[in-house]
Amino acid sequence: MRILLPLLALTGIVLMIIGRAVGPEWLCLLGKPLPIVALLLWLRQAPAGPYRLWIACGLALSMLGDLLLEWPADLFAFGLGAFLLAHLAYLVAYLGSSRRLAPGALLLAVVVSGSMFSVLASAGLGGLLVPVAFYSLAIGCMLWRALARLGDTAITRQSAWLAAIGALLFVLSDSLIGINRFVLPFEGAGVAILLSYWLGQFGIAASAMRHAPQLDASVASPASLR
Template identity: 45%
Template sequence: MLTGGGSRILAGVGVVGAVGFLLAMDTGRPEVRLMTKAVPMLCLLLWQWPPRERYARWVFAGLGLSLLGDVLLDLGPEFFLPGLGAFLLAHVSYTAAYLTVTRGLQWVRALPFLLLAVSASVFLWPGLGDMALPVSVYVAVICTMTWRAAAMLGTPGLSRLEQRAAFAGALLFAVSDGLLAIRLFVQPVPGAGYAIMLLYWAAQLSIAVSARGPRAHPASAGHSLA
Protein backbone atom coordinates (compact mmCIF):
# COMPACT_ATOMS: atom_id res chain seq x y z
CA MET A 1 0.00 0.00 0.00
CA LEU A 2 1.08 3.56 -0.65
CA THR A 3 2.40 5.54 2.30
CA GLY A 4 3.89 8.97 2.89
CA GLY A 5 4.32 11.02 -0.26
CA GLY A 6 2.27 8.69 -2.45
CA SER A 7 -0.69 8.91 -0.09
CA ARG A 8 -0.46 12.70 -0.01
CA ILE A 9 -0.45 12.86 -3.81
CA LEU A 10 -3.53 10.65 -4.02
CA ALA A 11 -5.24 12.75 -1.34
CA GLY A 12 -4.51 15.90 -3.30
CA VAL A 13 -5.78 14.43 -6.57
CA GLY A 14 -8.90 13.12 -4.81
CA VAL A 15 -9.68 16.53 -3.31
CA VAL A 16 -9.20 18.22 -6.70
CA GLY A 17 -11.58 15.70 -8.29
CA ALA A 18 -14.16 16.20 -5.53
CA VAL A 19 -14.02 19.99 -5.81
CA GLY A 20 -14.25 19.73 -9.61
CA PHE A 21 -17.36 17.59 -9.35
CA LEU A 22 -19.02 19.89 -6.82
CA LEU A 23 -18.36 22.87 -9.10
CA ALA A 24 -19.77 21.02 -12.12
CA MET A 25 -22.61 19.22 -10.32
CA ASP A 26 -25.44 21.54 -11.29
CA THR A 27 -24.21 23.36 -14.38
CA GLY A 28 -21.19 21.49 -15.74
CA ARG A 29 -20.93 19.36 -18.86
CA PRO A 30 -21.99 15.70 -18.32
CA GLU A 31 -18.58 14.32 -19.31
CA VAL A 32 -16.84 16.65 -16.83
CA ARG A 33 -19.22 15.54 -14.09
CA LEU A 34 -18.61 11.90 -14.88
CA MET A 35 -14.82 12.16 -14.91
CA THR A 36 -14.50 14.28 -11.79
CA LYS A 37 -17.01 12.18 -9.85
CA ALA A 38 -14.92 9.05 -10.43
CA VAL A 39 -11.63 10.59 -9.26
CA PRO A 40 -12.10 10.40 -5.44
CA MET A 41 -13.11 6.72 -5.55
CA LEU A 42 -10.29 5.86 -7.95
CA CYS A 43 -7.86 7.47 -5.54
CA LEU A 44 -9.26 5.45 -2.63
CA LEU A 45 -8.91 2.25 -4.65
CA LEU A 46 -5.29 3.07 -5.48
CA TRP A 47 -4.67 3.93 -1.82
CA GLN A 48 -5.99 0.49 -0.83
CA TRP A 49 -4.01 -1.43 -3.45
CA PRO A 50 -3.09 -4.22 -3.00
CA PRO A 51 -5.66 -5.49 -0.48
CA ARG A 52 -3.80 -8.32 1.25
CA GLU A 53 -6.28 -9.68 3.80
CA ARG A 54 -9.91 -10.78 3.74
CA TYR A 55 -11.23 -7.69 5.46
CA ALA A 56 -9.32 -5.38 3.12
CA ARG A 57 -10.32 -7.39 0.04
CA TRP A 58 -14.02 -7.11 0.88
CA VAL A 59 -13.65 -3.38 1.51
CA PHE A 60 -11.77 -3.02 -1.78
CA ALA A 61 -14.62 -4.81 -3.57
CA GLY A 62 -17.11 -2.44 -1.94
CA LEU A 63 -15.12 0.59 -3.07
CA GLY A 64 -14.97 -0.77 -6.62
CA LEU A 65 -18.69 -1.45 -6.72
CA SER A 66 -19.34 2.04 -5.35
CA LEU A 67 -17.27 3.50 -8.18
CA LEU A 68 -19.39 1.54 -10.64
CA GLY A 69 -22.52 2.86 -8.94
CA ASP A 70 -21.21 6.42 -9.15
CA VAL A 71 -20.71 6.10 -12.89
CA LEU A 72 -24.06 4.42 -13.55
CA LEU A 73 -26.06 6.96 -11.55
CA ASP A 74 -24.49 9.84 -13.46
CA LEU A 75 -25.19 8.31 -16.90
CA GLY A 76 -28.88 9.11 -16.71
CA PRO A 77 -32.20 8.17 -15.08
CA GLU A 78 -32.41 4.93 -17.08
CA PHE A 79 -29.34 3.68 -15.21
CA PHE A 80 -30.75 4.37 -11.75
CA LEU A 81 -31.73 0.75 -11.04
CA PRO A 82 -28.34 -0.72 -12.14
CA GLY A 83 -26.62 1.99 -10.08
CA LEU A 84 -28.76 1.11 -7.08
CA GLY A 85 -27.83 -2.54 -7.59
CA ALA A 86 -24.12 -1.71 -7.67
CA PHE A 87 -24.38 0.16 -4.38
CA LEU A 88 -26.46 -2.64 -2.86
CA LEU A 89 -23.65 -5.07 -3.70
CA ALA A 90 -21.15 -2.60 -2.25
CA HIS A 91 -23.02 -2.72 1.07
CA VAL A 92 -23.08 -6.52 0.89
CA SER A 93 -19.28 -6.40 0.44
CA TYR A 94 -18.84 -4.10 3.43
CA THR A 95 -21.12 -6.35 5.48
CA ALA A 96 -19.00 -9.35 4.49
CA ALA A 97 -15.89 -7.45 5.60
CA TYR A 98 -17.39 -6.73 9.01
CA LEU A 99 -18.43 -10.37 9.37
CA THR A 100 -14.78 -11.41 9.01
CA VAL A 101 -14.15 -9.55 12.27
CA THR A 102 -17.14 -10.85 14.24
CA ARG A 103 -20.31 -12.81 13.61
CA GLY A 104 -21.71 -12.04 17.04
CA LEU A 105 -25.39 -11.15 16.61
CA GLN A 106 -25.41 -8.20 19.04
CA TRP A 107 -29.22 -8.02 19.02
CA VAL A 108 -29.32 -4.92 21.23
CA ARG A 109 -27.21 -3.05 18.71
CA ALA A 110 -29.34 -4.40 15.86
CA LEU A 111 -32.59 -2.95 17.23
CA PRO A 112 -32.02 0.74 16.30
CA PHE A 113 -31.17 -0.21 12.73
CA LEU A 114 -34.17 -2.53 12.45
CA LEU A 115 -36.38 0.37 13.56
CA LEU A 116 -34.59 2.66 11.10
CA ALA A 117 -35.16 0.25 8.20
CA VAL A 118 -38.87 -0.09 8.98
CA SER A 119 -39.50 3.62 9.59
CA ALA A 120 -37.52 4.70 6.50
CA SER A 121 -39.41 2.26 4.28
CA VAL A 122 -42.76 3.44 5.64
CA PHE A 123 -41.78 7.10 5.25
CA LEU A 124 -40.57 6.69 1.67
CA TRP A 125 -43.24 4.23 0.50
CA PRO A 126 -45.88 6.71 -0.78
CA GLY A 127 -43.43 8.24 -3.26
CA LEU A 128 -41.64 5.10 -4.43
CA GLY A 129 -44.11 3.78 -7.01
CA ASP A 130 -42.50 1.05 -9.10
CA MET A 131 -39.27 1.46 -7.12
CA ALA A 132 -40.90 0.37 -3.86
CA LEU A 133 -39.42 -3.14 -3.78
CA PRO A 134 -35.81 -2.38 -4.86
CA VAL A 135 -35.56 0.68 -2.62
CA SER A 136 -36.98 -1.21 0.38
CA VAL A 137 -34.48 -4.02 -0.18
CA TYR A 138 -31.70 -1.44 -0.43
CA VAL A 139 -32.80 0.18 2.84
CA ALA A 140 -32.74 -3.22 4.55
CA VAL A 141 -29.25 -3.98 3.24
CA ILE A 142 -27.69 -0.65 4.23
CA CYS A 143 -29.23 -0.91 7.70
CA THR A 144 -27.81 -4.43 7.99
CA MET A 145 -24.39 -3.11 6.97
CA THR A 146 -24.59 -0.39 9.63
CA TRP A 147 -25.65 -2.95 12.27
CA ARG A 148 -22.67 -5.15 11.44
CA ALA A 149 -20.35 -2.15 11.74
CA ALA A 150 -21.83 -1.45 15.18
CA ALA A 151 -21.41 -5.12 16.13
CA MET A 152 -17.64 -4.83 15.62
CA LEU A 153 -17.21 -2.15 18.30
CA GLY A 154 -15.20 -3.53 21.19
CA THR A 155 -14.25 -6.82 19.48
CA PRO A 156 -10.74 -8.08 18.65
CA GLY A 157 -9.52 -8.05 15.06
CA LEU A 158 -9.52 -4.30 14.42
CA SER A 159 -7.96 -1.49 16.40
CA ARG A 160 -10.29 0.87 18.24
CA LEU A 161 -9.60 3.57 15.66
CA GLU A 162 -10.42 1.22 12.79
CA GLN A 163 -13.62 0.05 14.46
CA ARG A 164 -14.75 3.63 14.96
CA ALA A 165 -13.80 4.53 11.40
CA ALA A 166 -15.86 1.64 10.01
CA PHE A 167 -18.87 2.53 12.18
CA ALA A 168 -18.60 6.24 11.35
CA GLY A 169 -18.40 5.37 7.66
CA ALA A 170 -21.52 3.21 7.87
CA LEU A 171 -23.47 5.94 9.66
CA LEU A 172 -22.34 8.63 7.22
CA PHE A 173 -23.34 6.40 4.31
CA ALA A 174 -26.80 5.90 5.82
CA VAL A 175 -27.26 9.66 6.30
CA SER A 176 -26.05 10.42 2.77
CA ASP A 177 -28.40 7.85 1.24
CA GLY A 178 -31.24 9.06 3.46
CA LEU A 179 -30.87 12.60 2.14
CA LEU A 180 -30.68 11.26 -1.41
CA ALA A 181 -33.88 9.23 -0.92
CA ILE A 182 -35.72 12.27 0.46
CA ARG A 183 -34.59 14.37 -2.50
CA LEU A 184 -35.61 11.71 -5.03
CA PHE A 185 -38.82 10.34 -3.55
CA VAL A 186 -40.23 12.92 -1.12
CA GLN A 187 -39.36 16.46 -2.15
CA PRO A 188 -36.38 18.38 -3.59
CA VAL A 189 -34.12 19.92 -0.94
CA PRO A 190 -32.11 22.96 -2.12
CA GLY A 191 -28.37 22.33 -1.82
CA ALA A 192 -28.86 18.73 -0.72
CA GLY A 193 -26.66 17.40 -3.53
CA TYR A 194 -23.56 18.97 -1.99
CA ALA A 195 -24.27 17.54 1.46
CA ILE A 196 -25.03 14.12 -0.05
CA MET A 197 -21.71 13.95 -1.89
CA LEU A 198 -19.60 15.29 0.99
CA LEU A 199 -21.16 12.79 3.40
CA TYR A 200 -20.71 10.01 0.84
CA TRP A 201 -17.01 10.71 0.31
CA ALA A 202 -16.46 11.01 4.07
CA ALA A 203 -18.19 7.63 4.49
CA GLN A 204 -16.06 5.90 1.88
CA LEU A 205 -12.85 7.42 3.28
CA SER A 206 -13.76 6.27 6.80
CA ILE A 207 -14.46 2.72 5.63
CA ALA A 208 -11.22 2.69 3.63
CA VAL A 209 -9.28 3.88 6.71
CA SER A 210 -10.62 0.89 8.64
CA ALA A 211 -8.94 -1.46 6.13
CA ARG A 212 -5.47 0.09 6.18
CA GLY A 213 -4.01 -1.70 9.22
CA PRO A 214 -2.85 -5.31 9.65
CA ARG A 215 -5.60 -7.63 10.81
CA ALA A 216 -5.45 -9.72 13.93
CA HIS A 217 -7.02 -13.16 13.95
CA PRO A 218 -9.62 -13.19 16.75
CA ALA A 219 -10.15 -16.63 18.23
CA SER A 220 -13.57 -16.15 19.70
CA ALA A 221 -15.20 -13.09 18.15
CA GLY A 222 -16.93 -15.13 15.47
CA HIS A 223 -18.62 -17.32 18.07
CA SER A 224 -20.03 -14.70 20.41
CA LEU A 225 -23.79 -14.28 20.38
CA ALA A 226 -23.79 -11.44 22.90
Protein backbone atom coordinates (compact mmCIF):
# COMPACT_ATOMS: atom_id res chain seq x y z
CA MET A 1 0.00 0.00 0.00
CA ARG A 2 2.90 2.39 0.75
CA ILE A 3 4.05 1.97 -2.85
CA LEU A 4 0.68 1.63 -4.57
CA LEU A 5 -0.84 4.87 -3.29
CA PRO A 6 2.05 7.13 -4.40
CA LEU A 7 2.03 5.30 -7.76
CA LEU A 8 -1.71 5.95 -8.09
CA ALA A 9 -1.21 9.65 -7.37
CA LEU A 10 1.78 9.82 -9.74
CA THR A 11 -0.26 8.15 -12.47
CA GLY A 12 -2.89 10.85 -12.14
CA ILE A 13 -0.28 13.58 -12.34
CA VAL A 14 1.32 12.05 -15.45
CA LEU A 15 -2.06 11.68 -17.15
CA MET A 16 -2.83 15.33 -16.38
CA ILE A 17 0.50 16.47 -17.84
CA ILE A 18 0.02 14.43 -21.02
CA GLY A 19 -3.62 15.46 -21.38
CA ARG A 20 -2.82 19.16 -21.01
CA ALA A 21 0.25 19.03 -23.24
CA VAL A 22 -0.80 16.87 -26.19
CA GLY A 23 -4.28 15.52 -25.42
CA PRO A 24 -6.69 13.91 -25.62
CA GLU A 25 -8.63 15.90 -23.04
CA TRP A 26 -10.26 12.84 -21.50
CA LEU A 27 -6.86 11.97 -20.00
CA CYS A 28 -7.29 15.00 -17.73
CA LEU A 29 -10.74 13.82 -16.71
CA LEU A 30 -9.28 10.43 -15.86
CA GLY A 31 -6.10 11.65 -14.21
CA LYS A 32 -7.09 14.65 -12.09
CA PRO A 33 -9.12 12.76 -9.45
CA LEU A 34 -6.51 10.01 -8.93
CA PRO A 35 -4.31 11.91 -6.42
CA ILE A 36 -7.43 12.60 -4.33
CA VAL A 37 -8.45 8.94 -4.58
CA ALA A 38 -4.99 8.04 -3.26
CA LEU A 39 -5.44 10.47 -0.35
CA LEU A 40 -8.86 8.98 0.48
CA LEU A 41 -7.38 5.49 0.58
CA TRP A 42 -4.47 6.73 2.68
CA LEU A 43 -6.89 8.43 5.07
CA ARG A 44 -8.27 5.04 6.07
CA GLN A 45 -5.09 4.62 8.12
CA ALA A 46 -5.85 7.74 10.19
CA PRO A 47 -7.39 7.47 13.67
CA ALA A 48 -11.15 7.04 13.35
CA GLY A 49 -13.39 9.85 14.53
CA PRO A 50 -15.37 12.90 13.41
CA TYR A 51 -12.25 14.74 12.24
CA ARG A 52 -11.27 11.98 9.82
CA LEU A 53 -14.88 11.62 8.67
CA TRP A 54 -15.27 15.30 7.74
CA ILE A 55 -11.85 15.46 6.10
CA ALA A 56 -12.84 12.43 4.02
CA CYS A 57 -16.09 14.17 3.05
CA GLY A 58 -14.10 17.23 1.99
CA LEU A 59 -11.78 15.13 -0.14
CA ALA A 60 -14.68 13.28 -1.77
CA LEU A 61 -16.43 16.56 -2.59
CA SER A 62 -13.16 17.93 -3.96
CA MET A 63 -12.89 14.89 -6.22
CA LEU A 64 -16.40 15.60 -7.48
CA GLY A 65 -15.36 19.20 -8.13
CA ASP A 66 -12.33 17.97 -10.07
CA LEU A 67 -14.54 15.88 -12.34
CA LEU A 68 -17.01 18.72 -12.91
CA LEU A 69 -14.26 21.21 -13.77
CA GLU A 70 -12.61 18.81 -16.20
CA TRP A 71 -15.86 17.73 -17.85
CA PRO A 72 -16.02 18.66 -21.57
CA ALA A 73 -19.14 20.80 -21.00
CA ASP A 74 -18.83 24.05 -19.06
CA LEU A 75 -19.82 22.96 -15.56
CA PHE A 76 -17.77 25.59 -13.72
CA ALA A 77 -20.68 26.72 -11.52
CA PHE A 78 -21.38 23.13 -10.45
CA GLY A 79 -17.69 22.55 -9.76
CA LEU A 80 -17.69 25.72 -7.68
CA GLY A 81 -20.61 24.32 -5.70
CA ALA A 82 -18.80 21.04 -5.05
CA PHE A 83 -15.70 22.83 -3.79
CA LEU A 84 -17.87 25.12 -1.67
CA LEU A 85 -19.25 22.04 0.08
CA ALA A 86 -15.69 20.69 0.43
CA HIS A 87 -14.62 23.86 2.24
CA LEU A 88 -17.64 23.58 4.52
CA ALA A 89 -16.74 19.96 5.33
CA TYR A 90 -13.22 21.05 6.29
CA LEU A 91 -14.72 23.88 8.32
CA VAL A 92 -16.83 21.40 10.31
CA ALA A 93 -13.75 19.23 10.89
CA TYR A 94 -11.74 22.17 12.24
CA LEU A 95 -14.60 23.43 14.40
CA GLY A 96 -14.95 19.96 15.86
CA SER A 97 -11.39 20.01 17.15
CA SER A 98 -11.08 23.63 18.35
CA ARG A 99 -13.46 26.47 19.24
CA ARG A 100 -10.83 29.13 20.00
CA LEU A 101 -11.85 32.58 18.80
CA ALA A 102 -8.31 33.36 17.60
CA PRO A 103 -8.88 37.01 16.57
CA GLY A 104 -5.51 37.21 14.81
CA ALA A 105 -6.39 34.22 12.63
CA LEU A 106 -9.83 35.73 11.98
CA LEU A 107 -8.31 39.01 10.83
CA LEU A 108 -5.89 37.27 8.48
CA ALA A 109 -8.68 35.13 7.02
CA VAL A 110 -10.88 38.20 6.46
CA VAL A 111 -8.03 40.01 4.68
CA VAL A 112 -7.22 37.03 2.47
CA SER A 113 -10.78 36.11 1.49
CA GLY A 114 -11.90 39.74 1.24
CA SER A 115 -8.98 40.64 -1.00
CA MET A 116 -9.64 37.66 -3.23
CA PHE A 117 -13.31 38.58 -3.64
CA SER A 118 -12.51 42.24 -4.28
CA VAL A 119 -10.06 41.39 -7.05
CA LEU A 120 -12.48 38.99 -8.72
CA ALA A 121 -15.49 41.30 -8.35
CA SER A 122 -13.57 44.18 -9.91
CA ALA A 123 -13.13 42.09 -13.06
CA GLY A 124 -16.88 41.59 -13.40
CA LEU A 125 -18.43 38.25 -12.46
CA GLY A 126 -21.92 38.73 -13.86
CA GLY A 127 -24.25 36.02 -12.63
CA LEU A 128 -21.45 34.42 -10.61
CA LEU A 129 -21.09 37.43 -8.28
CA VAL A 130 -23.31 36.04 -5.51
CA PRO A 131 -21.99 32.44 -5.71
CA VAL A 132 -18.40 33.71 -5.62
CA ALA A 133 -19.27 35.93 -2.64
CA PHE A 134 -20.57 32.90 -0.72
CA TYR A 135 -17.55 30.89 -1.84
CA SER A 136 -15.19 33.59 -0.56
CA LEU A 137 -17.03 33.63 2.76
CA ALA A 138 -16.73 29.86 3.07
CA ILE A 139 -13.02 30.00 2.24
CA GLY A 140 -12.48 32.70 4.83
CA CYS A 141 -14.28 30.72 7.54
CA MET A 142 -12.40 27.53 6.67
CA LEU A 143 -9.05 29.32 6.72
CA TRP A 144 -9.88 31.03 10.02
CA ARG A 145 -10.69 27.76 11.75
CA ALA A 146 -7.63 26.02 10.29
CA LEU A 147 -5.35 28.80 11.55
CA ALA A 148 -7.14 28.92 14.91
CA ARG A 149 -6.03 25.35 15.63
CA LEU A 150 -2.39 26.51 15.68
CA GLY A 151 -2.78 28.07 19.10
CA ASP A 152 -4.76 25.27 20.71
CA THR A 153 -2.53 23.31 23.07
CA ALA A 154 -5.00 20.41 23.06
CA ILE A 155 -4.21 19.71 19.40
CA THR A 156 -1.02 18.02 18.28
CA ARG A 157 1.39 20.49 16.74
CA GLN A 158 1.85 18.39 13.61
CA SER A 159 -1.88 18.20 12.92
CA ALA A 160 -2.37 21.93 13.47
CA TRP A 161 0.48 22.97 11.16
CA LEU A 162 -0.40 20.48 8.43
CA ALA A 163 -4.02 21.67 8.38
CA ALA A 164 -3.04 25.35 8.40
CA ILE A 165 -0.51 25.01 5.57
CA GLY A 166 -2.90 22.80 3.63
CA ALA A 167 -5.72 25.33 4.00
CA LEU A 168 -3.48 28.20 2.89
CA LEU A 169 -2.38 26.27 -0.20
CA PHE A 170 -5.98 25.34 -1.01
CA VAL A 171 -6.98 29.00 -0.78
CA LEU A 172 -4.00 29.93 -2.98
CA SER A 173 -5.10 27.41 -5.59
CA ASP A 174 -8.66 28.77 -5.61
CA SER A 175 -7.34 32.33 -5.88
CA LEU A 176 -5.15 31.41 -8.85
CA ILE A 177 -8.12 29.77 -10.58
CA GLY A 178 -10.19 32.91 -10.13
CA ILE A 179 -7.42 35.23 -11.31
CA ASN A 180 -6.63 33.09 -14.35
CA ARG A 181 -10.29 32.71 -15.34
CA PHE A 182 -11.73 36.14 -14.57
CA VAL A 183 -8.93 38.67 -14.17
CA LEU A 184 -5.76 37.97 -16.13
CA PRO A 185 -4.83 34.60 -17.66
CA PHE A 186 -1.14 33.96 -17.07
CA GLU A 187 1.45 31.50 -18.33
CA GLY A 188 2.03 28.53 -16.08
CA ALA A 189 -1.34 28.95 -14.37
CA GLY A 190 -2.23 25.28 -14.77
CA VAL A 191 0.96 24.06 -13.07
CA ALA A 192 0.70 26.57 -10.22
CA ILE A 193 -2.97 25.78 -9.62
CA LEU A 194 -2.54 22.01 -9.59
CA LEU A 195 0.64 22.05 -7.51
CA SER A 196 -0.85 24.27 -4.79
CA TYR A 197 -4.13 22.31 -4.91
CA TRP A 198 -2.63 18.85 -4.56
CA LEU A 199 -0.12 19.93 -1.90
CA GLY A 200 -2.93 21.67 -0.02
CA GLN A 201 -5.12 18.58 -0.06
CA PHE A 202 -2.16 16.47 1.03
CA GLY A 203 -1.57 18.75 4.02
CA ILE A 204 -5.22 18.64 5.03
CA ALA A 205 -5.35 14.84 4.73
CA ALA A 206 -2.04 14.46 6.60
CA SER A 207 -3.43 16.54 9.48
CA ALA A 208 -5.93 13.74 10.10
CA MET A 209 -3.08 11.24 10.34
CA ARG A 210 -1.65 13.24 13.25
CA HIS A 211 -4.97 14.09 14.88
CA ALA A 212 -5.89 12.66 18.28
CA PRO A 213 -9.64 11.88 18.03
CA GLN A 214 -10.10 11.67 21.78
CA LEU A 215 -9.46 15.42 21.91
CA ASP A 216 -12.54 16.26 19.84
CA ALA A 217 -14.69 16.26 22.96
CA SER A 218 -12.42 18.87 24.54
CA VAL A 219 -13.81 21.65 22.39
CA ALA A 220 -16.66 22.11 24.82
CA SER A 221 -14.34 22.79 27.75
CA PRO A 222 -13.75 26.39 28.89
CA ALA A 223 -10.02 26.04 28.27
CA SER A 224 -10.62 25.43 24.57
CA LEU A 225 -12.49 28.71 24.15
CA ARG A 226 -9.66 31.06 25.08
